[in-house]
Amino acid sequence: MPVSTNSKLSQAQPTPLHSVSVAGVVMREDGRVLTIQRADNGTWEPPGGVLELTEAPEDGVRREVFEETGLKVQVKRLTGVYKNTTRGIVALVFLCAVEGGHERLSDESTAVEWLTRDEIADRMGEVFAIRVLDALEESAVQVRSHNGRKVTPTAV
Template identity: 60%
Template sequence: MADAPKHSVSVAGIVVRDDGRILVIQRRDNSHWEPPGGVLELGETFEQGVRREVAEETGIAVEVERLTGAYKNLPRGIVALVFRCRPTGGEPTSTDESRHVEWLTPDEVHEHMDPAYAVRVLDALSDTPSSRAHDGVQLVAS
């Protein structure tokens, strides 16, 4: 099946503090604001991947609470599984991947992030999981 489509699986953590602020990063490679996350490694569970990615990009340790959405970047074939998390320790720290690490309000998330990423954060604040597709920036109608 050489012609079979190939997909990459990524995970992201929407880390919400008790005061409602959400952990986000400004990426070094493209300066975009996004929730922390990245490619799931072979042999890694979804939850292990979320904990690893959040810690690597922010310095914050988390407990993964629940799946909040599945998102597909149509042009790039990336499927992202997004999980709501709560912080359990650490201090926000810039890394090789993140220029800035900040705790933002939901309104600030909407202001700073492209719609394809802001919706992941805002979906995680609801009780119902979502599935959406996007073109890398804008959502695509289902």
């Protein structure tokens, strides 16, 4: 007996929904990296946020860094693509350089600091530290998944 189209649709899995975020790893000439302490949860992260629907990724990075830190940046290159498999968030991370502006706090940040590599590893959770450290390498774009807390090992 043939299966009707309606029963095929009712058995179909829902279309997964994803959110796209962007982050800017802004590095100074001395190698320190711009970070914010988030107002909502107190974690240290590179500045970033949700990409708006009509916004190009590079424009989103510039907007987010400026909103959260007061600094204008030049986007250099994409350094990584990271997926939170628990929340369905895909993050695009870009290496950036300061073009102007003045550091300031925002309603999204309680602190703005320039951290060394060692400080990044000490202060940031694994999934954000790996994004920053990947961006500081001169390697190809990294693609990684995580569950919100731990990076998922990649298959070789």
